[in-house]
Amino acid sequence: MADFLWRALLAGLGVALVAGPLGSFVVWRRMSYFGDTLAHSALLGIALGVALDANLNFAVIISCTLLACLLVALQQHKIISTDTLLGILAHSSLSLGLIAISLLEVRIDLLSYLFGDLLTVNGQELLWIYIGVVIILSLLLACWRPLLAITVNEDMAQAEGYPVLWVRLLLMLLIAIVIAVAMKIVGVLLITALMVIPAATARRLTNSPESMAVLSSLVGACAVVIGLFSSLQWDTPTGPSIVVGATALFLLVYALPLKGRQEIK
């Protein structure tokens, strides 16, 4: 197998690994639109990164992080509901990004921005991805109980002494960073899919939050493998192939009759 394929496979598996548990939170908290919002804000990051001649991955991480902080700050006011806030932030940051691109006369390969290019991941990027994977997974493990407590009920968590605001900020930042990194792999349009679809697939097969998080990672990993090899086989674009792979797994799991399991109606 060629080197670039190994790198692509390892990069995809790394993203799937963290997208599993974080995607579960996205599903539990009904935040799937959050991914799109962050992805849109990334365009602004890319434009500014190119203009300032900075590391693009870094610029995207910064812009996603800032957007997550802004969202948490605005949520505190509870004047506008979260989905409306996300709608405002998503489209205004996208527009700002597009304006920045035209004003700064930056040339951006929009297609690779939209769909990503797993096959061009280099060794250094791979290293970055795995550093991120280790940091994110250890933070998730360390803060699992508070993260889960605020997801189930913020009021009860607050009354029990969990630092709700900080835990929520942590979760938003973790998701923001994963999305910023994953953008390179599957592209803007498909990041949310890679977080949400494996988690939704795992939901049907599990009865505890922990098992759902772990199984989501596995489903995501399978989707990466399926997508990568089918893209080689049929010369299809890699990112979309991975998402189609995830969707196929989702449909398969929901089509299977479940034996001996009590379903929630």
Place this chain on the structure above:
Amino acid sequence: MNTTDPILRLENLCVAIGNKTIIDEINLTLDRGEIVSLIGPNGAGKTTLVRAILGLIKPSSGHIKKRAELRIGYMPQRLHLEKTIPLTVQRFLKMTKNSCQDEITAVLKKVGAGHTAKRPMQGVSGGELQRILLARALLRKPHLLVLDEPAQGVDINGQAELYRLISTLRDELNCAILMVSHDLHLVMSSTDRVICMNHHICCSGHPEDVSNDPAYQELFGAEAAEGLALYSHHHNHSHDPEGNVIHSKETCSHG
């Protein structure tokens, strides 16, 4: 701090949301081992007061003084849980800090929901959910138990049983209990002090004293005598200009 000191003291507490005053100059003390019931019509600010005590909303003025290291067990009015989160009752209760399996089993049994332990949270009935929420509040080994409409969704027999359970909890845990309720009749029999509020405190006192008071009859009408949970709250208040404590049995002028 001395153990005879009140565990909670509210001083001239006001909460405004936007321009609307929800909680108006409330003074209240809670002693250890005391059961206090908060009653009032919909929109009277009962839940807002509870949320302020829990630190979920900031008061716009006044003070909330809690005894140092006060552990509060909170049972919310309702719990909305996404279907997408796989969570058994047991796992839900494990979310409380420092809870172990044996305690969880024992507490679930105590509240009469032992049979639900392995069921998904989304698969229990409304009444069972109330018991489970109570169990979670108890796992905190609280000094103060705050119950927001604990009997909501529980059938009539279950309600009486639940309030009896709450009374025994006070003796077992030696904690104070603050509960919000519409269930006047049931609350009366299992409470030391009743506080009737409609943004401010209208009247308060021992349940027998209050129920024998003509002002109480006026407040709660004939339905209360029949033990119905409903009552209408149709009097106008003229405010004490200093917002002073309104003493036992004393009511505001009703129009």
